[in-house]
Every structure is written in structure tokens, then in C-alpha cells.
Amino acid sequence: MDYEKKFSQVAKTAKASIIRELLKVASDPEMISFGGGVPDPETFPREELGEIAAKIVKEEYKITLQYGPTEGDNELKKAYINLLKKHEGIEGVSPENMLVTVGSQEALQLIGLALLDEDSYCAVGKPVYLGAVSAFKQMFPKFLEIPLEDDGMNVDILEEKLNELVNKGEIDKFKFVYVVPTFQNPAGVSMPLEKRKKLINLAHKYDFLIIEDDPYGALRFEGEPIPSIYSLEPERTILLNTFSKILCPGLRIGIIIASTDLLRKFTIIKQGVDLCTPTLTQRLAARYLQAHDRIEQLKPTLELYKSKKDSMLNALEEEFGDMQGVSWTRPEGGLFIWLTFPEWVDTMEMFEEAKKNKVLYVPGEAFYVNEVEKNHMRLSFCLPSHEEIKEGIRRLRKVAESYVKMKSLSS
Amino acid sequence: MDYEKKFSQVAKTAKASIIRELLKVASDPEMISFGGGVPDPETFPREELGEIAAKIVKEEYKITLQYGPTEGDNELKKAYINLLKKHEGIEGVSPENMLVTVGSQEALQLIGLALLDEDSYCAVGKPVYLGAVSAFKQMFPKFLEIPLEDDGMNVDILEEKLNELVNKGEIDKFKFVYVVPTFQNPAGVSMPLEKRKKLINLAHKYDFLIIEDDPYGALRFEGEPIPSIYSLEPERTILLNTFSKILCPGLRIGIIIASTDLLRKFTIIKQGVDLCTPTLTQRLAARYLQAHDRIEQLKPTLELYKSKKDSMLNALEEEFGDMQGVSWTRPEGGLFIWLTFPEWVDTMEMFEEAKKNKVLYVPGEAFYVNEVEKNHMRLSFCLPSHEEIKEGIRRLRKVAESYVKMKSLSS
Numbered sequence: 001m002d003y004e005k006k007f008s009q010v011a012k013t014a015k016a017s018i019i020r021e022l023l024k025v026a027s028d029p030e031m032i033s034f035g036g037g038v039p040d041p042e043t044f045p046r047e048e049l050g051e052i053a054a055k056i057v058k059e060e061y062k063i064t065l066q067y068g069p070t071e072g073d074n075e076l077k078k079a080y081i082n083l084l085k086k087h088e089g090i091e092g093v094s095p096e097n098m099l100v101t102v103g104s105q106e107a108l109q110l111i112g113l114a115l116l117d118e119d120s121y122c123a124v125g126k127p128v129y130l131g132a133v134s135a136f137k138q139m140f141p142k143f144l145e146i147p148l149e150d151d152g153m154n155v156d157i158l159e160e161k162l163n164e165l166v167n168k169g170e171i172d173k174f175k176f177v178y179v180v181p182t183f184q185n186p187a188g189v190s191m192p193l194e195k196r197k198k199l200i201n202l203a204h205k206y207d208f209l210i211i212e213d214d215p216y217g218a219l220r221f222e223g224e225p226i227p228s229i230y231s232l233e234p235e236r237t238i239l240l241n242t243f244s245k246i247l248c249p250g251l252r253i254g255i256i257i258a259s260t261d262l263l264r265k266f267t268i269i270k271q272g273v274d275l276c277t278p279t280l281t282q283r284l285a286a287r288y289l290q291a292h293d294r295i296e297q298l299k300p301t302l303e304l305y306k307s308k309k310d311s312m313l314n315a316l317e318e319e320f321g322d323m324q325g326v327s328w329t330r331p332e333g334g335l336f337i338w339l340t341f342p343e344w345v346d347t348m349e350m351f352e353e354a355k356k357n358k359v360l361y362v363p364g365e366a367f368y369v370n371e372v373e374k375n376h377m378r379l380s381f382c383l384p385s386h387e388e389i390k391e392g393i394r395r396l397r398k399v400a401e402s403y404v405k406m407k408s409l410s411s
Numbered sequence: 412m413d414y415e416k417k418f419s420q421v422a423k424t425a426k427a428s429i430i431r432e433l434l435k436v437a438s439d440p441e442m443i444s445f446g447g448g449v450p451d452p453e454t455f456p457r458e459e460l461g462e463i464a465a466k467i468v469k470e471e472y473k474i475t476l477q478y479g480p481t482e483g484d485n486e487l488k489k490a491y492i493n494l495l496k497k498h499e500g501i502e503g504v505s506p507e508n509m510l511v512t513v514g515s516q517e518a519l520q521l522i523g524l525a526l527l528d529e530d531s532y533c534a535v536g537k538p539v540y541l542g543a544v545s546a547f548k549q550m551f552p553k554f555l556e557i558p559l560e561d562d563g564m565n566v567d568i569l570e571e572k573l574n575e576l577v578n579k580g581e582i583d584k585f586k587f588v589y590v591v592p593t594f595q596n597p598a599g600v601s602m603p604l605e606k607r608k609k610l611i612n613l614a615h616k617y618d619f620l621i622i623e624d625d626p627y628g629a630l631r632f633e634g635e636p637i638p639s640i641y642s643l644e645p646e647r648t649i650l651l652n653t654f655s656k657i658l659c660p661g662l663r664i665g666i667i668i669a670s671t672d673l674l675r676k677f678t679i680i681k682q683g684v685d686l687c688t689p690t691l692t693q694r695l696a697a698r699y700l701q702a703h704d705r706i707e708q709l710k711p712t713l714e715l716y717k718s719k720k721d722s723m724l725n726a727l728e729e730e731f732g733d734m735q736g737v738s739w740t741r742p743e744g745g746l747f748i749w750l751t752f753p754e755w756v757d758t759m760e761m762f763e764e765a766k767k768n769k770v771l772y773v774p775g776e777a778f779y780v781n782e783v784e785k786n787h788m789r790l791s792f793c794l795p796s797h798e799e800i801k802e803g804i805r806r807l808r809k810v811a812e813s814y815v816k817m818k819s820l821s822s
Contacts, residue, residue, distance in 0.1 A: 003676075066661050114419055
């Protein structure tokens with residue numbers, strides 16, 4: 001049978017994640033990978049989680065093995081509200097403001113379903129976390145791509161583009177700005193308080209929502225915390241959190257925090273998406289958070305990440321400090337450094353050479369919607385050891401040199 | 412902020428599940444509920460699952476607490492392939508034909524996303540499982556509603572409707588027929604082999620896919636098993652299975668079985684939906700299936716369900732046998748009996764009286780897309796005790812009598 005004829009527009013335009021495809025070679029033991037944004041499994045509290053898992057399956061089976069409410073587990077919500085209060089300074093959140101999702105990815109899909117039509121607009125960073133785009137794209141909206149700077153999205157250019165929509169009479173079709181304001185994926189940069197306030201002012205002026213995706217906020221290892229956009233403007237902000245980076249990704253638990261009117265809509269749509277998030281994994285996270293101060297526990301992990309980040313910055317300075325037109329970001333947290341080459345460099349083209357030299361990164365073009373830039377790469381520092389970081393960046397320098405040579409020979 | 416202006420078409424048209432809303436009163440301890448299609452938690456193997464959960468979290472943490480492949484856990488797929496071979500007589504399925512989803516509901520959503528556009532057609536039963544419709548509806552297709560008979564969907568009417576599409580020149584926009592051929596939800600009826608073959612012939616003749624949703628197939632307590640549509644026609648059939656009814660719903664594990672070309676597409680789309688199904692719950696189900704013959708274990712549960720079904724049929728005969736124009740289905744498995752009243756009866760209107768008399772059912776109108784029939788109700792027999800079934804049907808007779816009296820007084 002010719003299935004092609006039966007496929008929808010979504011199916012015809014869906015593309016496999018470049019990252020997943022590229023990183024399939026990462027299993028080679030000699031490969032040093034700066035690719036995935038995957039936390040170190042040795043940081044997962046496996047003993048405690050194992051004990052709790054047995055207990056809640058045996059004793060709370062009427063909850064953990066049964067269907068649950070679409071809204072999510074109230075025990076988990078209450079535990080998370082405490083965490084938000086204590087560590088993020090976010091007050092006034094009630095369980096009715098929260099929906100538990102299958103990771104943040106489902107949250108992104110629900111947002112797309114609830115807010116976007118084919119004639120809608122939304123704004124995203126350039127570069128942007130591609131998981132968000134692949135969720136939003138299912139509704140075929142138009143994307144405004146707003147350049148990212150060392151202090152986050154360029155809000156002046158955002159305003160220019162919004163004004164263009166005003167002039168075209170289409171501003172009422174503009175739904176939201178999507179940002180990862182703290183330790184952005186892929187660039188690692190953060191938006192300072194003043195810029196957050198500017199963004200909020202724009203949200204009022206042009207009447208839009210802000211999607212604040214915050215998977216890395218708790219992974220700060222230096223510098224001062226910046227208030228979340230949600231805490232400054234709860235009415236217009238939809239805050240997305242995840243347990244993937246602070247506890248472990250396997251549970252697939254994300255949390256949407258937003259006004260009750262939005263939440264009710266997301267909940268009704270989620271009924272048609274998967275009825276409910278698994279009850280077992282939710283209760284497991286709930287009982288764990290009730291017994292442990294996870295943010296306190298994370299401190300040694302953050303120390304480790306910080307030292308690895310420093311190792312990578314040092315190695316970059318050493319290997320690329322003398323190479324003209326090469327620059328990189330200096331994140332205060334999160335998992336990623338964004339390395340920029342001169343504009344004529346194509347890091348996807350360079351990727352073959354990197355594989356040969358047993359070092360992996362994610363080519364920057366994976367993080368653009370339409371207006372692709374090819375001269376960047378994302379480097380993750382959380383998994384490789386200090387020695388591997390040093391050696392990997394050395395290999396990368398070699399790769400860059402070979403690439404430069406190849407390009408000058410062919411031109 | 413006025414959120415209404417920001418909502419998409421999906422959000423504006425999404426409706427809360429009537430079932431979930433109605434059954435909120437079920438927590439009253441005096442209430443006898445024939446409402447939910449929820450399995451008895453005492454049938455969940457909690458001790459074994461608890462032991463396995465602890466072991467796989469502690470020892471297989473690099474898998475169970477980490478991100479997993481979008482395709483699903485290979486251990487689970489292999490265990491399930493064995494189950495399919497042994498108990499369903501389905502051969503030739505490989506892991507590449509399988510995708511593990513967050514319950515069947517996610518499978519239904521992926522099917523909608525992958526196959527339906529706004530100008531597409533699909534056919535569903537009248538009545539139909541509403542979870543399927545709420546997933547498909549997100550893409551705004553046109554529904555052909557095909558009457559359900561005591562032996563499943565009326566395939567002659569299906570063919571008539573397909574011919575109408577041929578005449579309108581729109582048959583190429585017809586994508587699939589959605590059926591629950593064994594112990595249908597809500598009606599409990601099954602489609603015999605001959606009719607399955609007829610449906611397959613139509614699929615060839617009019618070039619469409621068949622979505623075979625089979626949550627209840629393993630819950631047969633009498634009569635001869637009927638080969639699944641997938642086993643007869645794997646190329647054109649997408650088979651949906653779930654662990655919710657045979658193991659427990661809390662794990663939220665569904666499985667799509669289809670040709671590799673379809674599977675690849677579903678997998679790419681799932682990347683944008685939730686990246687992957689939780690790894691912990693998948694491995695838990697896998698290790699359980701490897702150690703236990705779950706279908707063998709289910710036998711006492713099926714004995715229990717059968718006797719409860721018989722209790723309900725006896726009670727219906729006793730209470731409603733003399734009531735003109737009342738009939739009901741006689742399922743050989745599954746969870747539901749479908750009770751039909753004369754056409755002037757409205758079971759939603761009757762619902763208030765039922766609540767007063769402390770008995771609950773699901774009004775039939777919950778199971779129709781556009782052409783609603785109001786004179787049916789769905790009765791689930793798996794959770795209440797024998798005594799409650801007897802007493803509940805007695806109350807229902809009282810409710811029907813009061814309703815008839817009220818209607819004749821008001822007319």
C-alpha cells in the first residue's frame with residue numbers, strides 16, 4: 001500500500017531530530033561527545049528512588065497502578081509548590097495553577113494545541129530549543145525569529161517585528177514569545193532582570209503571552225539568581241519546569257504553571273492527548289521531594305558541573321584563543337557553551353572531520369527554524385571527564401584546522 | 412488578560428469528557444457505580460511489581476532513570492512479541508513494527524496527527540469510544556458515523572458512505588476506519604470473522620487503513636477467540652494494544668503495531684509530542700512480562716468478571732425482562748453491557764433521578780460524534796460486587812419507572 005497518500009500535512013513535514021540522528025555514533029567508546037544535553041546518571045539518587053518505588057507500588061497501589069486525574073498528582077503538586085517557595089521565591093501558586101505533563105515536551109505540545117492556528121504568529125529565539133519548534137510546528141503557525149544576544153533575546157528587534165504586525169493589521173494573531181531566559185539551550189546565556197521587565201512591558205503593550213521554559217534555572221553554579229518572568233508577571237506567563245535536569249529524565253515529569261483559566265484549557269486538551277501522566281512516576285517524585293531537599297542535594301553536582309564548565313572554558317582559551325573570529329559564551333549555569341566560528345564556516349560540513357577525529361558536538365544549524373546560521377556549535381560539558389574535555393577541545397582545534405585547510409584548498 | 416482571544420480552534424472546540432464530569436459523584440460510598448471502565452486494583456500484581464520496581468531503579472538506573480529512545484524499550488517489545496505469539500497467534504511482528512506510547516490515548520493522538528487533515532474523512536462507530544474521537548477531532552476531519560450492530564460495525568452502510576465519497580470525487584481524502592472489533596466500548600459487541608474479512612476487502616477496494624483498537628481482546632471469558640484484523644491484514648492495519656486492562660493502567664503503556672513505514676512516521680511525530688514514553692514504567696512492564704505469563708495469571712480475574720457479567724445479565728432479565736422496548740447486549744468479554752431503552756427515553760435526563768437513587772451509569776450520548784442517540788446507557792460490571800450489581804439494577808428499574816411516570820405526567 002502507498003502510505004504516502006494517506007499522510008497528513010504534519011506527517012509530511014515532520015523531520016527526525018538532527019541531534020538524535022547525529023548522536024547515534026556517540027556509542028563508540030573512543031568518541032568524546034559534547035553532544036547530548038543528558039545528565040550524568042551517577043547523580044540520580046537511585047537507592048532512595050528504588051526504596052520509594054517498592055513502597056508506593058506495594059502500599060499505594062490504588063493510586064500508583066490506577067488511572068489518575070488528568071490534572072496530575074496533588075501530592076506532587078504540593079511538594080513542588082514548597083520547592084518553588086523555598087528555592088525560587090515563587091509564592092502564591094496553588095495546585096489549580098499546575099498541570100503535570102509527560103516531560104516539558106508534552107507541555108510544549110499542549111501549548112501549541114491550545115494557542116496556535118495556521119494563521120497565528122509566535123516569536124522564538126534565533127537560535128532556539130528545537131523541541132519547542134517541533135511541537136509548535138504541528139499547528140503550522142508563522143515564526144518570528146528574534147536574534148539572541150549575550151543577554152538573551154533582542155527585545156528591540158522583537159518590538160520592531162511586532163510593529164510590523166501592527167502595521168499589517170495582524171497583531172491580534174500574535175500569540176506568544178517563547179524564551180528560555182536562564183541558561184538558554186543551545187547558547188547558555190541568560191536574560192538579566194531589566195530585559196525581563198522590558199519583555200513583560202512588551203507583553204502588556206502588544207497583548208501577548210510569554211512562555212518561560214526553565215529546565216536549567218536550578219542548575220546555577222555561580223552569579224546571582226534572577227527572578228523568573230513568571231514571578232514578575234504571573235498573569236501573562238506560562239512557566240514550564242521539568243524534573244529531567246534536577247532529579248532524572250526517566251520519570252518524564254514536566255510541570256506547567258499558569259493562570260487557572262489557561263490550565264483548565266490545557267487539562268481538557270490533555271484528556272485527548274494521553275488521559276493522564278503516569279501515576280507511578282508522579283507519586284515517586286512526590287514522595288522523594290517530601291523526604292529530601294533536592295536542591296540542597298544538587299550542590300555537589302553543581303560544583304562538579306561548574307568545574308567542568310571551567311575546564312572547558314580554559315581549554316577553549318588555550319586551543320582557540322589565538323584563532324581569529326572564534327568566540328564562545330560563558331554561562332553561569334546549565335549544560336551548554338555556544339561556540340561561534342567566522343561566518344564562512346559550516347559546522348555541519350565540519351562534522352565528518354570531527355567524527356574521524358573522535359569528537360562530537362551538535363552543529364548549530366539544528367537550532368534554527370528558517371533563517372539558518374551554520375557557523376555555530378553547541379558544546380555540552382556535563383558528561384565528559386575533565387581529561388576528556390581537555391582532549392576533546394584539542395581534537396576540535398585539529399578538526400577546525402583541517403577544515404580551514406580543506407576550505408582554502410577548495411576555494 | 413482576556414485569554415479567550417488567544418485560544419486556538421482546538422482550544423475553543425475542546426470539551427471536557429462527560430464521563431469524567433459525571434463520575435465525580437462516584438465517591439459517595441452509598442453510590443453503586445456502573446460508570447467507569449476502570450479495572451479492580453485488587454487484580455494488580457502489586458507485590459511482584461513493587462519488587463521489580465526497586466530492582467530496576469537500583470540496578471538498571473542508567474536505563475530506567477535516563478532518557479530513552481522514542482521508539483520504546485526493546486526489552487518490552489520483545490516480551491510483548493512473545494505474548495502476541497503465544498496468546499494472540501500473531502506472528503511476524505518485529506520491534507521495528509512497534510512503538511510504545513503513553514497509553515492508547517497517545518497512540519490515537521499520533522494517528523490523528525499523522526493521518527488526518529482538515530479535509531480528511533475517517534469512519535467511526537455509532538456509538539464510538541469517545542477518547543478516539545477527542546484525539547482525532549484535534550485535526551478537524553469529517554467523521555462518517557457508521558451504525559453499530561450486535562455483530563459490530565454495519566459494513567454495508569460503510570460501503571454506501573464510501574460510494575458517496577467516490578461519487579463526490581473525494582474518496583482519496585478517506586483515510587481510515589476506526590474500530591474496536593472485540594468487546595467494543597461502549598457496546599460490548601464483537602465483529603465475527605466474516606465481517607472482519609468484509610471490512611478488509613473494503614479496505615483494499617477503497618484503499619484505506621484500518622485502526623484496530625484492542626484494549627479488551629485479552630478479556631475474553633467465553634466463546635471462541637476471533638483472529639485480529641491485524642493478523643489477517645498487517646499491511647493495512649494499525650493495531651493498538653494497552654497494558655491498562657491486562658496489567659494496570661497506572662503505567663500508561665500503549666503499543667502501536669503497524670508496518671515499519673507507518674511506524675517511522677509515528678516515531679518522528681512522537682519526538683515532538685513527548686520525546687519518549689517513561690523508561691521506568693516500560694522496563695517495569697518488560698521485567699514483569701519476562702517473569703510471568705500474565706495472560707495465564709488473568710484467568711481468575713476473567714472468571715470473576717464473567718460471573719459478574721452473568722449477575723448483571725440475570726438482574727437485567729429479572730428487572731427489565733417485562734419492560735417493553737428495553738434490550739441489552741450479551742458480551743463474551745470486556746467490561747461493558749449496553750442497555751437500550753425506547754427511543755423517546757433520554758438517559759441524560761434520567762441521570763438526575765439515578766443520582767438520587769444512588770446508582771450511576773454513563774449516558775449513551777457520551778458515545779456519539781454528531782448524530783446523537785439518547786436512549787442508551789453503558790453499564791460496567793467489573794468493579795461492583797455481585798450484591799451491588801443486583802441491588803444497582805433494582806435501583807435502575809426504579810429510576811426508569813419514575814422517569815416513565817414523570818414523562819407521561821409532563822406530556
